Amino acid sequence: MEFGWDNEHSGYRAELVTFLDKELPDHWHGETAILGSKANTEYSRRFAGLLAERGWLTPHWPSEFGGYDASPWTLAVLGEELWSRGEPRGAQYMNVNWIGPSIMANGTAEQQSRYLPPISAGNVIWCQGFSEPDAGTDLASLRTRAERDGDVYIVNGTKIWTSYGDVAEHCYLLVRTDSEAESHRGITVLLVDMPTAGLEISTIPGVVGDHSFNELIFTDVRVPVANRLGPENEGWTVVREALSYERVGSPRWARAAYLLDETIECATAEGRTIDAIAVEAIGVAKAACEAARILSYRVIDERAREVPPSPNGNIARVAMVQAERLVAEACLAIDVGNTLTYRSPSNYQLRKALAAGVAAGAYEVQLNLISRLHLGLPKG
Amino acid sequence: MDFHLNDDQSAIRDAMATLLTRHAGATRLRHLGGDDPTYDHDLERHLEGAGFLDIAEAGSANRLDAALVQEAISLALGTAATSSRLLIAPSLPEAIKGPVSVVAEGHRGPARFATDAVALIVIGQRDVRFVAPLPLSVERVVSRLGWPVGQLDDVPEGDVMIDVDPEEIRAWARIGLAIEMVGAMRFATDLTVGYVTDRKQFNRALGSFQALQHGLAECAVAVEGARWLSLEAAHYGTPQAAAAALTHAIQASKIVFGRTHQYCGAMGFTQEFDLHLATMRVVALRAEAEALGRPATALARQGWALHS
Numbered sequence: 001m002e003f004g005w006d007n008e009h010s011g012y013r014a015e016l017v018t019f020l021d022k023e024l025p026d027h028w029h030g031e032t033a034i035l036g037s038k039a040n041t042e043y044s045r046r047f048a049g050l051l052a053e054r055g056w057l058t059p060h061w062p063s064e065f066g067g068y069d070a071s072p073w074t075l076a077v078l079g080e081e082l083w084s085r086g087e088p089r090g091a092q093y094m095n096v097n098w099i100g101p102s103i104m105a106n107g108t109a110e111q112q113s114r115y116l117p118p119i120s121a122g123n124v125i126w127c128q129g130f131s132e133p134d135a136g137t138d139l140a141s142l143r144t145r146a147e148r149d150g151d152v153y154i155v156n157g158t159k160i161w162t163s164y165g166d167v168a169e170h171c172y173l174l175v176r177t178d179s180e181a182e183s184h185r186g187i188t189v190l191l192v193d194m195p196t197a198g199l200e201i202s203t204i205p206g207v208v209g210d211h212s213f214n215e216l217i218f219t220d221v222r223v224p225v226a227n228r229l230g231p232e233n234e235g236w237t238v239v240r241e242a243l244s245y246e247r248v249g250s251p252r253w254a255r256a257a258y259l260l261d262e263t264i265e266c267a268t269a270e271g272r273t274i275d276a277i278a279v280e281a282i283g284v285a286k287a288a289c290e291a292a293r294i295l296s297y298r299v300i301d302e303r304a305r306e307v308p309p310s311p312n313g314n315i316a317r318v319a320m321v322q323a324e325r326l327v328a329e330a331c332l333a334i335d336v337g338n339t340l341t342y343r344s345p346s347n348y349q350l351r352k353a354l355a356a357g358v359a360a361g362a363y364e365v366q367l368n369l370i371s372r373l374h375l376g377l378p379k380g
Numbered sequence: 381m382d383f384h385l386n387d388d389q390s391a392i393r394d395a396m397a398t399l400l401t402r403h404a405g406a407t408r409l410r411h412l413g414g415d416d417p418t419y420d421h422d423l424e425r426h427l428e429g430a431g432f433l434d435i436a437e438a439g440s441a442n443r444l445d446a447a448l449v450q451e452a453i454s455l456a457l458g459t460a461a462t463s464s465r466l467l468i469a470p471s472l473p474e475a476i477k478g479p480v481s482v483v484a485e486g487h488r489g490p491a492r493f494a495t496d497a498v499a500l501i502v503i504g505q506r507d508v509r510f511v512a513p514l515p516l517s518v519e520r521v522v523s524r525l526g527w528p529v530g531q532l533d534d535v536p537e538g539d540v541m542i543d544v545d546p547e548e549i550r551a552w553a554r555i556g557l558a559i560e561m562v563g564a565m566r567f568a569t570d571l572t573v574g575y576v577t578d579r580k581q582f583n584r585a586l587g588s589f590q591a592l593q594h595g596l597a598e599c600a601v602a603v604e605g606a607r608w609l610s611l612e613a614a615h616y617g618t619p620q621a622a623a624a625a626l627t628h629a630i631q632a633s634k635i636v637f638g639r640t641h642q643y644c645g646a647m648g649f650t651q652e653f654d655l656h657l658a659t660m661r662v663v664a665l666r667a668e669a670e671a672l673g674r675p676a677t678a679l680a681r682q683g684w685a686l687h688s
Contacts, residue, residue: 283676291605
């Protein structure tokens with residue numbers, strides 16, 4: 001056991017920080033830095049291209065798919081530095097973290113050659129068609145149907161809360177291909193090109209910020225069988241593998257710590273007094289971010305060792321949600337005045353914290369898994 | 381970055397487990413007086429004899445192995461002043477032998493281990509003083525918070541000024557307290573998980589109720605966070621890492637103390653049940669931690685030039 005960074009990764013971080021210091025300041029303010037905003041999404045396409053030119057968009061991918069076989073720690077450093085500046089990759093972190101790797105692991109040669117190069121070049125956005133009106137936390141109960149008709153699937157159903165559905169070029173879609181099977185079986189992954197005939201997309205304005213959700217209504221949408229990822233009815237296994245490390249793939253604690261810094265800077269720049277209660281709240285929030293960081297590192301260590309996923313991923317995710325919430329509390333304590341202003345860092349953090357326990361798997365589900373798999377408590 | 385024990389650390393863990401099974405644990409603590417124990421000179425002697433108390437070399441910045449040893453001692457409810465020896469002593473110019481009490485400058489009142497201490501380490505804002513031997517006999521205080529406690533009313537002013545940065549010593553004191561809290565909190569959480577697994581009400585195990593599961597899962601997350609932050613802090617030894625670890629350990633203690641007692645029900649009120657042996661200690665450690673200067677405030681001030 002030891003916690004130091006080796007030369008390779010500390011050197012990489014230093015190089016990355018130099019690049020970000022140079023690249024971001026002139027373009028990275030206000031609306032552009034609000035994840036999910038139109039300006040952010042537009043900027044992310046250009047920025048991801050810049051990363052790709054340096055081999056930093058998909059450094060962890062195997063060289064045969066355009067990567068550099070870098071360790072999971074490289075990806076962690078990359079994620080940490082980018083999220084601590086508000087995630088200028090925008091939607092693209094999903095592509096590079098798990099959609100691309102899922103296509104590598106399960107895709108045909110044709111799918112790999114078609115979908116992976118645009119991801120590693122940074123000029124494509126994917127969305128994930130998972131949740132449905134009646135299948136949220138209980139995702140496996142999804143009902144969007146795909147019926148085989150020769151060499152196509154006919155898809156009917158509704159997906160909801162689909163981030164970036166309005167701007168994405170592709171959707172990683174979960175559908176039910178066997179309605180008789182037990183819920184976890186009978187699910188299939190389809191890679192759907194967008195837009196496509198029969199797919200209606202409408203935006204659902206949200207309260208978590210500029211970031212909007214979308215509803216995707218599929219009416220007799222024809223998806224070639226060639227676009228199926230992995231075997232029919234085995235989609236649950238495919239997606240579970242893909243997402244197994246995704247609980248720590250988005251270092252939300254790094255963005256929270258960044259917004260805490262921004263909130264303090266705003267308050268001090270305006271000459272506001274930060275009282276003792278707020279100072280204490282800052283310390284507590286900062287420590288929670290640090291705890292989320294070290295618990296995420298433990299999961300990355302597992303990934304680097306290629307050991308099977310463990311409940312440590314759930315533990316890290318819970319710690320991340322707690323850190324987001326504590327930072328929001330601290331921001332409010334620091335600067336009630338600025339919190340009242342939309343787009344202030346504290347107002348933004350408040351909204352992000354609201355979503356933290358829901359996005360990427362409900363907080364309570366993580367607790368269920370920790371109690372059963374980590375503590376060994378009996379099933380209810 | 382490596383979260384797994386190396387061969388040496390595994391060997392230390394195994395040897396510690398053997399020693400602590402024989403010379404520590406809840407039964408041993410009860411023999412010493414339970415929640416009002418006497419100092420365990422016997423345990424200290426065995427740890428000393430096996431070389432565990434000098435595991436961190438003098439001057440070494442990395443005291444991770446020492447922190448692992450302390451965690452094992454705390455998990456086994458050891459009752460000796462080992463964390464100062466393991467984590468602070470390597471920063472001191474001269475070796476310390478025997479129990480030491482660590483207090484903040486200006487401290488007046490009860491202090492852990494003061495009745496048996498051969499010396500005091502007094503951590504000030506600008507300096508660190510080493511007071512030895514203690515000039516007067518120290519009166520014992522009944523605290524019932526799981527530690528031998530003595531009343532320190534007359535700390536001599538002068539004595540030896542140690543040529544060391546007080547922030548370095550405060551950092552190691554904080555890391556020691558954090559890892560001690562982690563050990564005790566792990567004991568309390570493990571015990572409670574066992575209790576609610578065995579205890580049946582409404583024809584089912586209490587631990588099968590989701591309300592308790594969620595509460596204990598949050599305890600586990602908090603303790604794991606404090607644990608890894610403490611171990612990382614022992615690796616780096618920086619004031620920031622130390623303050624973060626102790627801040628998080630204190631936050632964890634707030635939920636672990638309340639929830640473990642709540643979930644163990646009336647059994648948790650009894651002296652017969654081991655829970656209080658760990659939880660009351662956590663309260664004493666928290667008090668000691670806050671007395672060294674609130675770590676959350678320190679952490680906030682280390683990160684930003686805050687004025688209030």
